[in-house]
Amino acid sequence: xxxxxxxxxxxxxxxxxxxxxxxxxxxxxxxxxxxxxxxxxxxxxxxxxxxxxxxxxxxxxxxxxxxxxxxxxxxxxxxxxxxxxxxxxxxxxxxxxxxxxxxxxxxxxxxxxxxxxxxxxxxxxxxxxxxxxxxxxxxxxxxxxxxxxxxxxxxxxxxxxxxxxxxxxxxxxxxxxxxxxxxxxxxxxxxxxxxxxxxxxxxxxxxxxxxxxxxxxxxxxxxxxxxxxxxxxxxxxxxxxxxxxxxxxxxxxxxxxxxx
Ligand code: 6GU
Numbered sequence: 675x676x677x678x679x680x681x682x683x684x685x686x687x688x689x690x691x692x693x694x695x696x697x698x699x700x701x702x703x704x705x706x707x708x709x710x711x712x713x714x715x716x717x718x719x720x721x722x723x724x725x726x727x728x729x730x731x732x733x734x735x736x737x738x739x740x741x742x743x744x745x746x747x748x749x750x751x752x753x754x755x756x757x758x759x760x761x762x763x764x765x766x767x768x769x770x771x772x773x774x775x776x777x778x779x780x781x782x783x784x785x786x787x788x789x790x791x792x793x794x795x796x797x798x799x800x801x802x803x804x805x806x807x808x809x810x811x812x813x814x815x816x817x818x819x820x821x822x823x824x825x826x827x828x829x830x831x832x833x834x835x836x837x838x839x840x841x842x843x844x845x846x847x848x849x850x851x852x853x854x855x856x857x858x859x860x861x862x863x864x865x866x867x868x869x870x871x872x873x874x875x876x877x878x879x880x881x882x883x884x885x886x887x888x889x890x891x892x893x894x895x896x897x898x899x900x901x902x903x904x905x906x907x908x909x910x911x912x913x914x915x916x917x918x919x920x921x922x923x924x925x926x927x928x929x930x931x932x933x934x
Contacts, residue, residue: 675703675704675705675794675796675797675798675799675848675851676704676705676706676707676751676797676798676799677704677705677706677707677798677799677800677801677844677848678706678707678708678709678747678750678751678798678799678800678801679706679707679708679709679800679801679803679840679844680708680709680710680711680740680743680744680747680800680801680802680803681708681709681710681711681803681835681836681837681840682710682711682712682722682803682805683803683805683835683837684708684709684710686837686838686840686841687706687708687837687840687841689841690706690841690844690845694845694848694849694854694855695844695845695848695849695854698848698851698853698854701853703851703853703854704848704851704854706844707747707750709743709746709747711735711739711740711743711803712739713743714738714739714740714742714743714746715739716738721736722735722736722739722805723735723736723805723806724736726807730807731807732806732807733806733807734806734807734808734809734810735804735805735806735808735809735810735813736810737809737810737812737813737816740802740809740810740813741813741816744775744800744802744813744817744820744821747773747800748773748820751773751798770822771797772820772821772822773796773797773798773799773800773820773821773822774793774796774798774799774800774821774822774824775800775801775802775817775821775822775823775824776793776799776800776801776802776824776825776826776840776843777801777802777804777809777814777823777824777825777826777836778801778802778803778804778825778826778827778828778833778835778836778839778840778843779804779808779825779826779827779836780827780830780831780832780833781808781825781827782824782825782826782827783824783825783826783827784826784827784828784829785826785827785828785839785842785843785846786866787846787866787867789826790843790846790847790850791850793843793847794847794848794850794851799847800821801836801840801843801844802836803835803836803837803839803840804835804836805834805835805836826839826843827839828842828843849861868926869918869921869922869926870907870908870910870911870918870922870926871907871910871911871914871915871918872907873902873903873904873906873907873910874906874910876888876891880892888902890902
């Protein structure tokens with residue numbers, strides 16, 4: 675998979691050289707390029723923002739540096755001219771080969787594990803990190819000719835810019851790319867993989883500062899262990915995330931092994 679990030683703070687993305695994602699880049703599973711938006715300005719001050727039409731607080735990111743930066747991304751990816759891909763309404767049987775342009779924004783669609791899976795199957799993702807009050811809206815309209823544009827939010831709170839959100843999304847997506855996580859089984863039993871929060875985990879010692887590990891986990895009875903873990907998943911989800919619990923199918927609410 676190829677990932678391009680455009681930002682006025684490219685150093686924020688240095689963290690993607692570490693750990694699992696850094697290793698995946700070294701192994702050639704992920705190609706990640708970070709570009710500085712200011713390299714696509716043409717004035718002496720390398721200006722990327724201006725005052726908003728209609729008034730109001732803060733500044734808005736100017737459209738032209740964004741267009742030049744995104745065109746440079748397309749050119750380096752060997753993509754055709756704008757409008758090269760099928761636009762909305764064209765034959766849905768034809769695969770849409772336009773890169774996905776993810777625009778982090780608290781006004782976006784909420785990023786979920788299911789979207790992470792969807793994006794992990796893509797060939798090319800581009801992240802456009804806005805700052806200030808956001809990017810001139812016409813950039814998103816213009817970009818829709820060459821990209822599948824997806825404004826994306828991490829949740830209902832406000833960050834100062836898209837960079838931290840990109841760190842989170844690239845990590846969530848990257849670890850789902852085949853080969854990035856060494857043992858793919860570790861992706862199966864984690865939070866959100868089945869709509870539930872994950873069960874609690876314990877390691878040695880079996881008694882620590884007076885607190886014992888739940889007895890069932892030492893029993894060696896795999897059916898009882900599976901039922902305990904399922905019950906804990908349901909309990910946690912109902913307690914911490916009633917929004918998720920409400921969306922479960924009836925068969926997900928029954929214990930894993932009724933015979934025990
Ligand atoms: Cl993706 N961006 C910004 N700036 N703030 C956010 C966010 C994204 N998600 C939640 N808050």
